Amino acid sequence: MKNQKAREKIQQALYDLIESGNQLSDIKVTTLCQKAGINRSTFYDNYLDIYDLADRLKVYLVDSYLTFLKNDQEKSILSLLRHMSQYPETYRLFFWFNLDDQLTKNHEKIKQFAYQNSRLKNPYQHLFFISGLNAVIKQWLANGCQKSPEEIADLLEHNLAKLSE
Structure with a gap:
């Protein structure tokens, strides 16, 4: 359940960054994590990198x-x-x-x-x-x-x- 909530926050943060005009190649894990309010380790517990996140999404x-x-x-x-x-x-x-x-x-x-x-x-x-x-x-x-x-x-x-x- 904890991982599901983290993934939802990460996906919402990615959506917000995309909606604000960012290209996927410009989005950094640090920026995404700050936007999602999570630690980088939480991101890496769920995804390999931004492109893995995009593929899974x-x-x-x-x-x-x-x-x-x-x-x-x-x-x-x-x-x-x-x-x-x-x-x-x-x-x-x-x-x-x-x-x-x-x-x-x-x-x-x-x-x-x-x-x-x-x-x-x-x-x-x-x-x-x-x-x-x-x-x-x-x-x-x-x-x-x-x-x-x-x-x-x-x-x-x-x-x-x-x-x-």
């Missing part, structure tokens, strides 16, 4: 996303957006680590929505829509989810309809 983010998908009864884009609005920090990190390909690769509804949708016959249209979907979600998270998940889902539906005309 990426695995955690993808696992959390996949767990959500597995347990999501609705399996809709709207339910994903609602989940993202509940955990915006997690998903901002998700995009910061360039894990957005996991969204489309693992979300059946998104694949069905874009890839298997017969209205989008051209593969470039699929790519355009998926890139746009990721960009809209990323910007929505960056703006603090000011619009509701329903508004974003409607925007995506509307753009898909326009694209397939």
Whole structure:
């Protein structure tokens, strides 16, 4: 339990440093530990270095996303957006680590929505829509989810309809 709390503090400190504009290569263990309010030895009890922390955090983010998908009864884009609005920090990190390909690769509804949708016959249209979907979600998270998940889902539906005309 003690290690779990330390890891949470470390992850929160990393998130805060990233949000304040730091690149991973610029973050030092000492700075991270000061921000987290822990000793360097506590950091090294849990991680080898900053890159080990980042790698483990990426695995955690993808696992959390996949767990959500597995347990999501609705399996809709709207339910994903609602989940993202509940955990915006997690998903901002998700995009910061360039894990957005996991969204489309693992979300059946998104694949069905874009890839298997017969209205989008051209593969470039699929790519355009998926890139746009990721960009809209990323910007929505960056703006603090000011619009509701329903508004974003409607925007995506509307753009898909326009694209397939």
